Amino acid sequence: MPRQSMKRGRRPELMWGLGLPESVVRQIEEGVGPGFHVRNFADGAYPVTRELEQEEKPSAAWIPWSVWSGFPEARRQEYRDQDETQRILIRDNGADLEMDKVLAEGFLTVVDLPLTRPKVQDVMFRAREVKSLYSDIYRMTEEILLERELLARKTDQLMFLNKLMTSATESLDAGTILANAKESLGLILPVKMLNAAFWSTGANEGADVEIFLNGKMPPAVESAWIEQIMASVGSMGAGAVNGFQVSLVDPARRQEFSLAPDQGRLVTMPLAAGQQTFGCLALLCESGYRLGKDQVETLRSAVNHIGLALRNALAFKEVKLKADRDGLTRLYNRRSFDERLVYEIKRRSRYHHDLSLLMVDLDHFKVVNDTYGHKAGDMVLRKVGEILSTEFRTTDLAARYGGEEFVVLLPHTSEECAWKLAERVRSAIESCSFCFEGRGFAVTASIGVASVEGASLSSTDDDLVLKADKALYQAKNNGRNMVVVSGHKQPTARNAVQ
Numbered sequence: 001m002p003r004q005s006m007k008r009g010r011r012p013e014l015m016w017g018l019g020l021p022e023s024v025v026r027q028i029e030e031g032v033g034p035g036f037h038v039r040n041f042a043d044g045a046y047p048v049t050r051e052l053e054q055e056e057k058p059s060a061a062w063i064p065w066s067v068w069s070g071f072p073e074a075r076r077q078e079y080r081d082q083d084e085t086q087r088i089l090i091r092d093n094g095a096d097l098e099m100d101k102v103l104a105e106g107f108l109t110v111v112d113l114p115l116t117r118p119k120v121q122d123v124m125f126r127a128r129e130v131k132s133l134y135s136d137i138y139r140m141t142e143e144i145l146l147e148r149e150l151l152a153r154k155t156d157q158l159m160f161l162n163k164l165m166t167s168a169t170e171s172l173d174a175g176t177i178l179a180n181a182k183e184s185l186g187l188i189l190p191v192k193m194l195n196a197a198f199w200s201t202g203a204n205e206g207a208d209v210e211i212f213l214n215g216k217m218p219p220a221v222e223s224a225w226i227e228q229i230m231a232s233v234g235s236m237g238a239g240a241v242n243g244f245q246v247s248l249v250d251p252a253r254r255q256e257f258s259l260a261p262d263q264g265r266l267v268t269m270p271l272a273a274g275q276q277t278f279g280c281l282a283l284l285c286e287s288g289y290r291l292g293k294d295q296v297e298t299l300r301s302a303v304n305h306i307g308l309a310l311r312n313a314l315a316f317k318e319v320k321l322k323a324d325r326d327g328l329t330r331l332y333n334r335r336s337f338d339e340r341l342v343y344e345i346k347r348r349s350r351y352h353h354d355l356s357l358l359m360v361d362l363d364h365f366k367v368v369n370d371t372y373g374h375k376a377g378d379m380v381l382r383k384v385g386e387i388l389s390t391e392f393r394t395t396d397l398a399a400r401y402g403g404e405e406f407v408v409l410l411p412h413t414s415e416e417c418a419w420k421l422a423e424r425v426r427s428a429i430e431s432c433s434f435c436f437e438g439r440g441f442a443v444t445a446s447i448g449v450a451s452v453e454g455a456s457l458s459s460t461d462d463d464l465v466l467k468a469d470k471a472l473y474q475a476k477n478n479g480r481n482m483v484v485v486s487g488h489k490q491p492t493a494r495n496a497v498q
Contacts, residue, residue, distance in 0.1 A: 012036055032124055065091055065097065069095075090112075108126060161305065163184060163187075168184075178212055178249045194281065195214050199241075210247060213225060224262075228266070328385070355411055360406040379434065392408060449471055449486060
């Protein structure tokens with residue numbers, strides 16, 4: 001038999017025969033030569049679903065027309081569904097067959113009896129050609145599907161980055177950018193929390209660090225995050241740290257977060273502009289989550305875009321700070337005060353609440369400059385700026401009005417409360433001891449107070465400033481180092497309120 005000439009260890013290729021006479025089986029085996037085995041199924045024992053679903057599939061099936069025409073349509077469809085098997089139709093009983101009909105039934109070709117060697121070899125040659133063609137088509141289909149998948153991933157990546165850049169550039173507030181970034185990054189990885197830190201370093205100076213936390217936290221959790229982030233700040237080349245301040249990404253958020261840095265997978269990524277690292281993102285993700293290579297690339301691109309947006313936001317904040325603040329005292333400047341005064345007057349006209357203004361002037365300040373020098377004068381101005389920054393609420397506004405003159409705008413503050421605050425400021429300035437180049441000195445301040453009570457029907461910003469200025473002028477004329485309230489004939493006692 002042909003199978004006996006096969007090399008040991010190599011399995012012969014399986015072919016099926018359906019109801020073939022033994023003579024026809026021999027003709028097929030002689031025609032195909034060694035390396036093939038024909039399994040012939042007797043009449044009435046044709047392969048059913050169980051055989052058709054076996055792992056080993058025949059490369060070809062030889063089926064007489066008399067057998068095929070006797071199958072019901074459901075059985076025929078089962079054979080058609082065997083894509084890995086080439087079916088060859090054998091014309092027997094003088095059947096009159098058209099090639100179009102044969103091909104429509106899913107057969108490779110039709111052959112007539114007897115099956116001579118040339119006929120069988122021709123059939124096998126066609127079968128190999130078709131199989132090779134199918135393999136090429138299958139490989140090309142796989143490549144096309146792979147390219148489509150890669151293209152779909154690239155498209156998703158570009159759409160994601162476009163959405164992220166849009167959300168990152170719609171604001172110049174760092175907190176808003178970080179809140180949007182957390183939402184956007186959640187599309188590619190399960191972000192539980194997103195915290196951040198930024199630092200600025202001057203020449204030969206330590207770094208000032210600003211930490212943004214994702215919402216309100218219990219004290220213990222907040223401390224753990226600060227410690228973790230500050231460790232990252234040190235490892236990323238920020239150098240020596242002067243100190244840090246903490247801000248909430250969303251100060252209005254009432255939800256309290258209690259997730260510590262060790263309650264998930266922590267990913268810390270640097271934020272850089274050019275060759276300079278200016279911050280870092282700390283992302284807390286689901287434990288055990290792993291990113292694919294393309295996701296890692298997308299994440300890096302996303303962080304680069306977020307870093308650029310944050311860099312612009314921080315630059316804008318710095319420029320705005322310089323535009324709104326006095327460079328020496330770090331209080332608001334005259335322009336900022338004028339804008340805020342107009343706003344508060346409009347609010348007071350609408351809601352009829354109290355509004356007060358303090359006008360502070362340092363007594364004999366020219367003498368300080370002439371006696372000790374302008375650097376000593378600058379030292380005094382900076383100290384007064386510190387006093388005004390610490391004595392009032394965040395809703396109040398303290399500004400340098402010009403030279404040695406300062407103003408403090410006090411919304412929702414009555415005349416009596418404003419007078420008490422003014423006396424406290426006057427006393428704090430008087431209590432300061434200054435020393436410059438080994439010489440000690442002190443300064444005092446005169447303060448004018450003006451108020452618009454809630455019951456007042458109308459007022460303007462000029463009226464309030466003019467009244468405070470007149471009260472200050474009266475304090476100067478009455479001996480300085482005192483508080484005078486607008487409209488009062490007598491100045492207040494110097495130490496009436498402590």
